Amino acid sequence: MTVITETLVEDSRFGTLTVRLDTELGEVVVEGAAVPRIVLTRSAGIEAEEHIPVGTRAGDRLTLTVDGTQADVRPAKGRLTRRSYAVDVRHAGHVWRLLPDSVPDSRLLRDGRRLGEFTSQGNGEVSAEWRADAAPEAMDVSVGYALAAGFGTGAQPMWMLVVDAIGDLIP
Structure with a gap:
């Protein structure tokens, strides 16, 4: 299923942003007057995995x-644990990580410091809630929205996956 969305988001700290997701092309674009433009793209010719908005978790693609x-950009493989769904970005001497916190949400960290929470169901619509004690910078905003749109947010805890697997085995 191809999803092409272009959403205007009103970020509480940096104003109006545009978040564009094209699942067929495998591209996410985040831009706004007060933030750097970020483009996350899947390599041409790579078959998309439907459950990942940008189409792959292979960093080399x-x-x-x-x-x-x-x-x-280094996405983890996305297996059993929430940590396995982390996505890291290294740029300009900083490391950002988007890491699932709960079933719907993921937290954004810069250099290990928690900045806020993001929610996206993989349809290009993203919301962010910045922590009161955080001072997010323009780059934090762009990275957070791009990763949330490109990979979605949240993950089930491992115990829920185990219970589901056991339930599937019982006739």
Whole structure:
């Protein structure tokens, strides 16, 4: 199923942003007057995995640029634990991580410091709630929205997956 959405988001700290998701092309674009433009793209010719909005969690098949400059994006494999759904970005001497917190939400960290929570169901619509004690910068905003739109947010805890698997085995 192809999803192409372009959503205007009113971020509480940085104003109006545009979040564009094209699942067929495998591309997420985040831009706004007060934030750097981020483009997350799946390599051409790579078959998309339908449950991942950008189409893959293979870092070598993804490109992330910040205002045209390439950054390093490293999604984890996405297996049993919530930590296995983390996505890291390294750029300009910083490391950002989007990590599932609950079934619907993921937290954004910069250099290990928690900045806020993101929610996205993989349809290109993203919401963010910044922590009161955080001072997110423009780059934090762009990275958070791009990763949430590209990979979705949240994950079930391992115990729920185990219970589901056991339930599937019982006739």
